Amino acid sequence: MEKRTVALGISVLVILTGFIIVVTIINPFRSPPTISVEGGHVLHIESDSAIVRASSLDFMIHLSWNGSYDLGVFHMNVTNIIPTQLNVESTTDYLFIRNTSISTIIEINPTNLDVSLEFSTVDDSTPLNFFVFGDSQGFQGGIEQIVSDANEFHPDFLLHCGDLTPFGQKNQYESVSSALSKSTVPVFTTPGNHDIRLGGLERFDDFFGPTRFSFVYKQVLFLSFDTSSGTVSQDDIVWLENTLSATPYEKKIAITHMPLFDPRPGGNHSLIDSATASAILAIFEEYRVNVLFSGHIHMFSLVVKNDVTHVISGGAGASLYASPENGGFYHYTNVTIRTTGFDIGPIELEAPSFQNNMLVVRGIDEDVTLSINDLQQLTKISGFSSFQNQYDNWRGYGEYIGVKLSNLLDIVGGISSSAKIRIIAHDGFGQMFSYDNIYPNESWYSKQGDMVLAYEYNGTKVPEWHDGFRIVMMPEDEAYSNSDCQQTSPPGMGYHLYPSAGARWVRFVLLIEVIV
CATH class of the missing domain: 3.60.21.10 (Metallo-dependent phosphatases)
Known part of the structure; x- marks a missing residue:
């Protein structure tokens, strides 16, 4: 009885092994085709399917497989189209599987290694x-x-x-x-x-x-x-x-x-x-x-x-x-x-309503609206700093993370040496700065350091950091004093209008604007 059981087990194993071998020969792992699109592009591709986005209403898709062992049923999800008006000329049989308002899934089962499908959009009677x-x-x-x-x-x-x-x-x-x-x-x-x-x-x-x-x-x-x-x-x-x-x-x-x-x-x-x-x-x-x-x-x-x-x-x-x-x-x-x-x-349209996690940077000829996520894509600068208020009290000490003003202004074309920078807060408060604040020479840099738009303070980011976005001066001694402010304020700006280093640290920044 045991011999028969063993013999039967061996026979089943041989049969199963043979089946596995046959299946492997008939259905090896398929490689995806090479796909080129005229009037669109491929978003995603696998061995048996692809997603193609049309960039016009007339487009063509070419598919090419390496060998016959790669052929089989293939599905294409074609998006950004008008499915109800779609006309297809194909070198192989095709079948529409499912439509949405702007996409269709097409099934093909090619017998040739090269297949082309030409898509056009049929007119309707409306203007x-x-x-x-x-x-x-x-x-x-x-x-x-x-x-x-x-x-x-x-x-x-x-x-x-x-x-x-x-x-x-x-x-x-x-x-x-x-x-x-x-x-x-x-x-x-x-x-x-x-x-x-x-x-x-x-x-x-x-x-x-x-x-x-x-x-x-x-x-x-x-x-x-x-x-x-x-x-x-x-x-x-x-x-x-x-x-x-x-x-x-x-x-x-x-x-x-x-x-x-x-x-x-x-x-x-x-x-x-x-x-x-x-x-x-x-x-x-x-x-x-x-x-x-x-x-x-x-x-x-x-x-x-x-x-x-x-x-x-x-x-x-x-x-x-x-x-x-x-x-x-x-x-x-x-x-x-x-x-x-x-x-x-x-x-x-309704005018944009900006929260405190967005601001506008405006150059002479162009501008850009930036979110906290956008700012975090730029080169960051971090450091400790503080400022002196009008009563000579020290405030705001902590670690700030942000972006140099010079990097922000580069996005909108930079500034000339004669230009001024106006910074406006959500509440309407504003300050004017000069080219020398953005690009300080050695003397000014020793007092002011880098001029930074901060979006994070002591580990808290905008919008949870309610003072941000905020202008921050980052001198090496981590202390922007009223004396420093006086020596880095051009005539008619900053300290000469209001004797406070803290006033230069504009909170709730909404707009950074280049003025000539």
Whole structure:
């Protein structure tokens, strides 16, 4: 009996072993395909699935496997599309598995190692309608209002004209991506100059895909090109002209970040390279581009120049560059295109309400809104310090962590030696500082040390630290006295107006502004 049991056990083991061998031969571990996307990018890939985000309404996906042993059922979650109007031309059979408002899951079971799927969006019978906005710069409140309106009124898509972030960090892209992901219509973006800072261009590509794209929808050609560096590459200029010269469509719309000219009298906050701007203007005029939408200047403006309408929609959250009557109000732009023409008009948004964990840094030509999370991405400085009040009493001793004022001002273009810095608190209190406070010479440095915007005190960060953000002077002796203050206050500033070192340590900082 024992021999039979042993023999049976050996037989089962052999059978199971053989089964395992057969299974291993038939279904080895699959390697993921190589995927390239024209008009989009890959967000995630595994051996049997991938997530692809479209950056236009017309795009193509190419998949390539190494060998036949890698083939099998493969699922693609394609996002940022209009699923109900999606048309697919494929070199293999496909099946729609599940749709949401802006995505679809497609199943393919390829028999060839190379597969291509070409996607286009079929027109419907309604007039083309979309929202345009720009320069949210990390303030997601404006985006939340725009997305709420989009989810209620259902435009065909949204266009963000750049400066989605304060300075292009991963956490900033995650924040704006999360806010935009609530939209039930597709969102297309172009990078702004803030988005490419500190390695931000690569992160833009990771989150939003190519910096240029084109598509045709409802008989209108859309082109988006990159001006985030202050100029336009020769490759992009050639692409613009070739795309425009080849299109049979009468209506044409271009999207970018920086306008080709500043419509304000005496303004120069536009494309830095004027020769390139003139060349693109000539191309747009030659090929009869109807509208160029841009941001960068924080206002609404509509100007017609040589039959091209130039619309600036830079009011999604960053601080404004004009008075309300001159276009300085928070807004997005609602655009409807009918056979009879274009309807273009701003829709006002509620003004941002900043808590004590956000502040604005404003340069001569640009500004940025920063949160406590943004500040923590910058090079930090820490040290102990204290100040003397008007009664010669010492206050505030402890360890401060923050960012040098010089590093903050670099984000908005730096300052000249003749410039002044105005710092305003939430309660309206303000102080003026000079270039020498920001970049002290050896004599001033021995008395003042580094000038720092602190966001943490003795281990407590803003917003729990209720005095922050706070200006802090960090001399080596850890004591900023009234005498030190007197010797580091330029004429007409600081000690000469109010004899207190403590008054220079502005609490509840809301605005840091360069003045010339």
